[in-house]
Amino acid sequence: xxxxxxxxxxxxxxxxxxxxxxxxxxxxxxxxxxxxxxxxxxxxxxxxxxxxxxxxxxxxxxxxxxxxxxxxxxxxxxxxxxxxxxxxxxxxxxxxxxxxxxxxxxxxxxxxxxxxxxxxxxxxxxxxxxxxxxxxxxxxxxxxxxxxxxxxxxxxxxxxxxxxxxxxxxxxxxxxxxxxxxxxxxxxxxxxxxxxxxxxxxxxxxxxxxxxxxxxxxxxxxxxxxxxxxxxxxxxxxxxxxxxxxxxxxxxxxxxxxxxxxxxxxxxxxxxxxxxxxxxxxxxxxxxxxxxxxxxxxxxxxxxxxxxxxxxxxxxxxxxxxxxxxxx
Amino acid sequence: xxxxxxxxxxxxxxxxxxxxxxxxxxxxxxxxxxxxxxxxxxxxxxxxxxxxxxxxxxxxxxxxxxxxxxxxxxxxxxxxxxxxxxxxxxxxxxxxxxxxxxxxxxxxxxxxxxxxxxxxxxxxxxxxxxxxxxxxxxxxxxxxxxxxxxxxxxxxxxxxxxxxxxxxxxxxxxxxxxxxxxxxxxxxxxxxxxxxxxxxxxxxxxxxxxxxxxxxxxxxxxxxxxxxxxxxxxxxxxxxxxxxxxxxxxxxxxxxxxxxxxxxxxxxxxxxxxxxxxxxxxxxxxxxxxxxxxxxxxxxxxxxxxxxxxxxxxxxxxxxxxxxxxxx
Numbered sequence: 140x141x142x143x144x145x146x147x148x149x150x151x152x153x154x155x156x157x158x159x160x161x162x163x164x165x166x167x168x169x170x171x172x173x174x175x176x177x178x179x180x181x182x183x184x185x186x187x188x189x190x191x192x193x194x195x196x197x198x199x200x201x202x203x204x205x206x207x208x209x210x211x212x213x214x215x216x217x218x219x220x221x222x223x224x225x226x227x228x229x230x231x232x233x234x235x236x237x238x239x240x241x242x243x244x245x246x247x248x249x250x251x252x253x254x255x256x257x258x259x260x261x262x263x264x265x266x267x268x269x270x271x272x273x274x275x276x277x278x279x280x281x282x283x284x285x286x287x288x289x290x291x292x293x294x295x296x297x298x299x300x301x302x303x304x305x306x307x308x309x310x311x312x313x314x315x316x317x318x319x320x321x322x323x324x325x326x327x328x329x330x331x332x333x334x335x336x337x338x339x340x341x342x343x344x345x346x347x348x349x350x351x352x353x354x355x356x357x358x359x360x361x362x363x364x365x366x367x368x369x370x371x372x373x374x375x376x377x378x379x380x381x382x383x384x385x386x387x388x389x390x391x392x393x394x395x396x397x398x399x400x401x402x403x404x405x406x407x408x409x410x411x412x413x414x415x416x417x418x419x420x421x422x423x424x425x426x427x428x429x430x431x432x433x434x435x436x437x438x439x440x441x442x443x444x445x446x447x448x449x450x451x452x453x454x455x456x457x458x459x460x461x462x463x464x465x466x467x
Numbered sequence: 468x469x470x471x472x473x474x475x476x477x478x479x480x481x482x483x484x485x486x487x488x489x490x491x492x493x494x495x496x497x498x499x500x501x502x503x504x505x506x507x508x509x510x511x512x513x514x515x516x517x518x519x520x521x522x523x524x525x526x527x528x529x530x531x532x533x534x535x536x537x538x539x540x541x542x543x544x545x546x547x548x549x550x551x552x553x554x555x556x557x558x559x560x561x562x563x564x565x566x567x568x569x570x571x572x573x574x575x576x577x578x579x580x581x582x583x584x585x586x587x588x589x590x591x592x593x594x595x596x597x598x599x600x601x602x603x604x605x606x607x608x609x610x611x612x613x614x615x616x617x618x619x620x621x622x623x624x625x626x627x628x629x630x631x632x633x634x635x636x637x638x639x640x641x642x643x644x645x646x647x648x649x650x651x652x653x654x655x656x657x658x659x660x661x662x663x664x665x666x667x668x669x670x671x672x673x674x675x676x677x678x679x680x681x682x683x684x685x686x687x688x689x690x691x692x693x694x695x696x697x698x699x700x701x702x703x704x705x706x707x708x709x710x711x712x713x714x715x716x717x718x719x720x721x722x723x724x725x726x727x728x729x730x731x732x733x734x735x736x737x738x739x740x741x742x743x744x745x746x747x748x749x750x751x752x753x754x755x756x757x758x759x760x761x762x763x764x765x766x767x768x769x770x771x772x773x774x775x776x777x778x779x780x781x782x783x784x785x786x787x788x789x790x791x792x793x794x795x
Contacts, residue, residue, distance in 0.1 A: 187591050
């Protein structure tokens with residue numbers, strides 16, 4: 140059974156809204172009405188050994204940091220602030236304290252770096268190491284960003300370089316950490332310990348100019364498709380506009396791959412992707428520049444359905460088989 | 468590494484309190500200040516195939532219900548109401564929709580029975596089926612029940628029959644479900660689908676007479692020890708006062724075991740255990756009787772440290788090796 144099938148089923152079995160739930164599954168976080176001025180944001184994400192990380196590539200502390208990052212990024216995508224986390228940590232009996240302590244410390248330290256803290260947890264015996272995190276945050280009602288406000292004509296932006304995470308993984312799969320060169324270091328680091336875009340999410344949510352937002356967990360092509368599904372639109376991404384690092388391009392070249400595919404289908408970059416109405420573009424660019432925020436335009440929202448990619452002068456449909464699947 | 472060791476380490480690495488956190492690890496839920504009149508309660512609990520359940524004994528729907536129940540019970544123990552759940556569900560690629568759908572439906576149905584709903588989730592590929600749940604609830608500030616208010620002289624009560632869950636597991640380990648007799652049915656059912664004590668938790672929290680409360684997840688002896696640790700007291704449990712079912716006694720006898728050990732060390736009964744100051748006992752008994760709430764007295768809180776069990780006229784220390792360990 141594929142993840143997408145199961146999620147579709149899960150969605151169908153849930154009521155979309157109830158009196159106190161503003162938005163449930165279908166966005167980065169569940170949005171719950173709580174105080175008159177604020178929403179509660181709730182997200183959950185699990186990392187499982189052999190699926191989301193390999194102990195060959197990751198230090199224990201990095202596994203902990205990564206688990207924190209994936210959840211923090213979901214809160215950032217909705218314009219909120221992360222606050223409280225709980226974690227279930229599973230591990231085999233043979234695991235030593237020398238493995239678990241740094242994992243745990245890395246996790247807590249990373250939460251704290253983003254202003255959140257661990258308030259509870261559960262440890263269980265398991266066949267493999269896993270860490271399942273739930274993170275609670277909050278956002279002022281007026282500042283909530285969702286996936287569902289994109290409109291035809293809106294421009295699509297991202298907050299930073301894409302494809303590095305997949306490039307880093309490509310390096311990690313090909314050599315030991317000691318063999319990693321200086322030019323490969325940054326993409327590798329970005330794969331191991333992503334940096335969720337908290338400041339950017341807050342700036343976007345304060346701007347009043349952003350019509351939709353999502354965090355890039357599965358690649359720009361796959362994630363814009365989610366925005367389109369929720370907004371009832373289509374999208375075109377221009378591959379030549381994708382912000383790629385020189386390192387990622389070199390790594391892709393060496394692997395006989397295309398760095399723009401890393402950006403489109405690579406996953407786990409944890410940048411934010413957002414849309415801005417055309418009429419607000421110049422004002423938005425000034426706003427971003429004045430605050431030192433990077434924003435790369437990569438495409439636009441269109442009428443109709445489906446995601447198209449312009450590459451080498453040709454417009455093609457999204458390549459489904461390339462989409463990042465954490466299940467593979 | 469044992470669960471207790473790791474939890475002790477986890478505790479030591481957490482600050483006990485911060486401005487907005489009233490109580491973190493050490494109680495059934497994390498308690499977060501939110502609105503002027505209410506606390507947010509957050510709890511997390513995971514079930515892992517082969518550790519917390521066996522697919523031999525459990526139907527998929529029962530696994531889902533059990534996952535909901537364990538978390539709901541934590542909210543009940545603090546006097547609160549369960550509201551919002553998120554779940555990470557892990558499963559191997561070979562699992563069929565015929566297994567996952569009823570698991571999911573059982574989970575959602577059980578949440579709804581207790582007034583809570585699923586607001587988000589994550590599915591991941593894993594070696595075994597697991598379900599990691601985070602449940603958010605709320606409680607009026609004045610009605611919060613914790614583990615830390617027990618005082619010497621307080622009487623210890625439980626809300627219902629103990630030991631049935633372990634008795635049920637004993638039956639399940641010895642035969643197929645088709646072979647289960649009518650007299651074994653109830654303990655088996657209580658093991659498979661526990662019923663958290665929501666109404667009782669609310670009545671206890673409204674009474675204003677309860678000094679501490681915990682849900683029975685690991686057995687009366689082990690769980691009262693937790694109350695004592697948090698309250699800085701000791702406790703004596705009178706084994707002759709433990710409310711046991713006739714079925715559990717018969718099952719224990721057949722297995723050459725002692726049903727009072729099922730109650731003391733058996734785990735997963737999910738009744739509430741609470742303490743009442745001596746001066747309020749008669750008033751409390753009237754309060755409970757008038758509301759149709761069962762409350763069995765099983766012992767009392769004493770000065771000093773440690774949990775003692777009176778059995779066959781002799782007072783003995785808690786038998787640590789018998790304590791239910793989900794890791795075994």
